[in-house]
Amino acid sequence: MNFTRAFVTICMQMGDEINLVEKSRIMDGSRMKRALSRLASEIVEENHGAKDLYLVGIRRRGVPLAERLAEKIEVLEGTRPLYGIMDITLYRDDLSTVGANPIVNRTELDADIEGKTIVLVDDVLYTGRTIRAALDQLMDFGRPKKVQLAVLIDRGREHRELPIQADFIGKVVPTKQTEIIKVMLKEFDDIEAVGIFERPAE
Amino acid sequence: MDKPFRRRDLLGIRELSAAEITGILDTAENFREISNREIKKVPALRGKTVINLFFESSTRTRTSFELAAKRLSADSVNISIASSSLSKGETLIDTALNLDAMAPDCIVVRHSSAGVPHQLAQVSRAAIVNAGDGANEHPTQALLDAMTIREHKGTIAGLNVAIIGDILHSRVARSNIHLLTKMGAKVRVAGPRPLVPPDMAYFVEKDLFVMPRIEDAIDGADVVMILRIQRERQDSAFFPTLREYAIHYGLTQERLDLAQKDAIVLHPGPMNRGIEISSDVADSSRSLILDQVKYGVAVRMAVLYLATGGVASGE
Numbered sequence: 001m002n003f004t005r006a007f008v009t010i011c012m013q014m015g016d017e018i019n020l021v022e023k024s025r026i027m028d029g030s031r032m033k034r035a036l037s038r039l040a041s042e043i044v045e046e047n048h049g050a051k052d053l054y055l056v057g058i059r060r061r062g063v064p065l066a067e068r069l070a071e072k073i074e075v076l077e078g079t080r081p082l083y084g085i086m087d088i089t090l091y092r093d094d095l096s097t098v099g100a101n102p103i104v105n106r107t108e109l110d111a112d113i114e115g116k117t118i119v120l121v122d123d124v125l126y127t128g129r130t131i132r133a134a135l136d137q138l139m140d141f142g143r144p145k146k147v148q149l150a151v152l153i154d155r156g157r158e159h160r161e162l163p164i165q166a167d168f169i170g171k172v173v174p175t176k177q178t179e180i181i182k183v184m185l186k187e188f189d190d191i192e193a194v195g196i197f198e199r200p201a202e
Numbered sequence: 203m204d205k206p207f208r209r210r211d212l213l214g215i216r217e218l219s220a221a222e223i224t225g226i227l228d229t230a231e232n233f234r235e236i237s238n239r240e241i242k243k244v245p246a247l248r249g250k251t252v253i254n255l256f257f258e259s260s261t262r263t264r265t266s267f268e269l270a271a272k273r274l275s276a277d278s279v280n281i282s283i284a285s286s287s288l289s290k291g292e293t294l295i296d297t298a299l300n301l302d303a304m305a306p307d308c309i310v311v312r313h314s315s316a317g318v319p320h321q322l323a324q325v326s327r328a329a330i331v332n333a334g335d336g337a338n339e340h341p342t343q344a345l346l347d348a349m350t351i352r353e354h355k356g357t358i359a360g361l362n363v364a365i366i367g368d369i370l371h372s373r374v375a376r377s378n379i380h381l382l383t384k385m386g387a388k389v390r391v392a393g394p395r396p397l398v399p400p401d402m403a404y405f406v407e408k409d410l411f412v413m414p415r416i417e418d419a420i421d422g423a424d425v426v427m428i429l430r431i432q433r434e435r436q437d438s439a440f441f442p443t444l445r446e447y448a449i450h451y452g453l454t455q456e457r458l459d460l461a462q463k464d465a466i467v468l469h470p471g472p473m474n475r476g477i478e479i480s481s482d483v484a485d486s487s488r489s490l491i492l493d494q495v496k497y498g499v500a501v502r503m504a505v506l507y508l509a510t511g512g513v514a515s516g517e
Contacts, residue, residue, distance in 0.1 A: 087232070090246035090274075104507065106232045140241045 020180060020197040026173055029192035032152070035170035036065070039150055040072035042168050047117055050074075052145065053081035054116040058088060058134055059105050064187045065152060066121035082116065084109040091133035107137070114142040119168075123183035125151040128164035153181055153194060210509050211323045211330040214339035215380040223381060227349055230497070230504035236273055237499055247276035250307040250510050254280045255297075256333070257313040262471055262495065263333050263342070267310050270502035276307075276510075294318065295325055302326045307510050311335075329509035337371050342505055343470050344377035346498040348385065350490050351425055353497070354466050359386030364419040364461070366453065367429030367478055368397045368440070374470045375429055376405075383409045392419035393429075393451060394441045416451055423461040427468045428453050431478050444477050454480045458488065466490050 027035065044050055050073050057066030063085050074080040087105040120134050131149060138147065150168035155175045157165070173196070175181060180197045184190075215223070236244055252271040256264055264280065271278035281301075292300075294313075298321075301309065308329045311319050316336035323330040334340040351358055363382050369375045369391050382389050383406045391398060392413040399405075402412050413419040420426055431447060441447050458467065467479075467489040475481045483489060 090236075090244035104229055104232045104504075106235055108235070136245070140243070141239065 019200060020182075021200050022195045022197050023179070025193060025195050026153070026171065026181075027194040032170075032192055032194065035152065036068050037072055039152075039168050039170055040069050040076060043069065043119055043148075043150060044073055044076055046148075046167070050077040050079045050081045052116050054084065054111065054113060054118050054144070055081050056084045056086050056109065056118055056120050056134075056138070058086050058120060058122040058130060060188065061123035061183050061185055062086075062121045064185050065123060065183075066119075069119075069121060069150065082111045084111065084113075086120075086134055086137060088130055088133040088137060091137045093129060093133065109141055112142060113138065113144045115145050118144045118147045120147065120149045122149075122151050123185075124153045124155060124181050125149070125164075125166050125169075126155045126159050126181075128160045128162040131164045132162050152183055155181060211319070211332075212341055212505055212509060213319050213323060213330065213332050215341045215344050215377045215384070216339065218380075218384070220384045220386075223345070223348070223385060226345060226501075226504055226508065227352060229508065230345070230349055230501045233503040233507070234497070234500040236503070237496070242273050243275055244273065245275045246507060247271070247274040247307075247510060250274075250276040251305070252276045252278045252308045252310060252506060253301055253306045253328070254278060254333075255301070255309055255311045256281065257283045257311075257318075258334065259283075260312055260333070262498070263312065266495070266498045267331075267333060267342075267502050267506075270499050270506055273499070274503055274506060276506065279306075294321065298322045298325050302328060308506060310506075331505055331509055334373055337373055337376070339377045339380075340373040340470075341377050342498070342501055343374050344381040345505070346494055346501040347374075347378055347427065347468055347470070348381055349497040349501055350468060350494050351466070353493070354490065355424060358382060361387045361424040362422060362462075363387050363389050363425040363427060364413075364416075364423040365389060365391045365427045365429065366416050366419060366451065367393045368432055369393055369402065369429070370397045370399060370440075371432055372429045378427065379406055379410055383407070387425075390419040390423070392416040394447070396440045417457060417460055420453075420457055420460045423465055425466055425468065426453065426458065426461055428473075428479050430470060430472065431474055433474065444474075448477045452476070452478055452480060453483050455482055455486075458483055468494060471495070 047053055055066045055070050057063035066083060070081050070083045085108040087107045089104045148167040151166045152170035154166055154169045154172045156172060178198060182195055182197055184193050186192055236242060254264055254267050268278050306328045308331060309326060310331045310333050311322055312333040313335050316338035318335050319330050319332040332339055332341055348358060355361060365375050379389055388409045390411045390413050391402060398412060403410050467483060469479060469491050473479055473484060475484060
């Protein structure tokens with residue numbers, strides 16, 4: 001019986017994260033706030049208002065970002081867009097790979113997506129694989145009119161492993177593969193910031 | 203034989219810690235929503251094979267496991283005793299090795315003898331999930347009971363749970379006693395004398411009490427768990443007649459009134475109406491029998507997912 005082994009693996013991964021060294025700070029709290037305000041404006045401009053707009057945050061860090069965008073859109077348009085949460089674990093393409101340790105969380109798409117303009121919201125766009133999983137899951141829930149993607153950070157097209165681009169981008173940050181971008185939000189972290197991290201040299 | 207990396211069996215509740223139980227339950231919570239979708243299917247176990255190997259008849263458990271596998275996109279195959287080679291004289295181990303040669307990822311097994319899943323786990327490379335072995339354990343039943351209790355009571359710790367009926371033969375009782383006491387509940391068992399081992403209290407380290415009368419067990423209980431009277435054993439003189447059982451040990455509204463006002467009633471099914479549980483209790487809003495069945499699919503989805511490589515919530 002070995003439900004514990006995974007526990008150790010996760011603890012090791014968390015340990016790894018603690019050892020990361022921050023190389024540079026890309027955004028602080030107020031820059032992040034301004035970027036989100038601009039994203040909210042772009043989303044309603046592009047879609048001619050908030051009618052039939054449905055924001056879907058991708059767990060984990062897409063969730064508070066989608067919530068904040070929904071609030072900002074409500075201020076701009078007077079109506080709050082629909083809002084949902086998506087966990088893509090069960091749609092990942094690396095579920096059977098050794099070392100993948102997928103924890104399942106809940107998907108909450110309570111309102112029908114049929115005929116809606118869906119805006120998927122995530123913190124970082126990197127390989128595009130998360131978005132592929134999100135799109136597949138979304139289609140299992142119905143047939144939206146349109147699906148768009150909003151991300152706070154785009155690590156650049158050269159990292160993309162699938163033909164997926166964002167419609168709304170907070171900031172494009174060219175990075176190396178060895179670097180890690182962390183979007184820190186008060187819901188999960190002590191601070192509000194975006195930084196580039198790297199593992200210390202062995 | 204070498205087991206593949208990350209293979210995990212679920213042989214019983216006894217081997218699990220409270221943290222592991224919580225992890226499975228939390229994972230199951232997150233699988234519940236899938237059964238409410240229009241397309242009740244996620245691709246998580248696509249390409250995985252699950253064999254349901256049932257040496258004992260079962261409708262609910264087998265269907266529940268089968269649906270769980272299908273909703274995760276696994277391919278599932280059902281083998282029941284009538285169609286198996288065992289009726290042609292093959293040994294259990296040979297059957298297991300033959301199935302193993304077809305490279306399933308998980309074998310869900312039910313057998314009338316205790317320890318069969320443990321034996322299979324030693325020879326098979328597939329993850330083994332115990333779906334009931336003799337009078338030993340029925341871990342997924344205890345997990346779905348726990349999920350039902352958590353849903354209605356918020357937590358298991360500190361609750362008083364009465365388990366009533368044929369404790370002696372019940373794997374449901376054993377798995378539940380392990381689970382509930384590990385999670386901090388107090389368990390009181392009662393039933394006809396010949397069906398309640400008198401030294402049962404030593405079965406677990408703490409918090410298990412054998413009560414002389416079922417009224418004592420139900421008194422002030424938060425959860426009343428009724429076990430099925432196994433009619434197939436009715437001849438064995440454990441109690442005189444079914445009618446007598448109903449009179450002395452059946453859960454009636456009058457007896458249920460001894461429990462807490464908001465007490466809930468559980469039954470693993472299939473229930474014998476009018477024997478271990480009266481129809482008015484079974485159909486009342488206190489009875490959560492159909493909730494148990496509903497959560498059963500989510501629990502089994504979580505168990506299959508974890509057995510084939512997923513990680514429990516909170517780990």
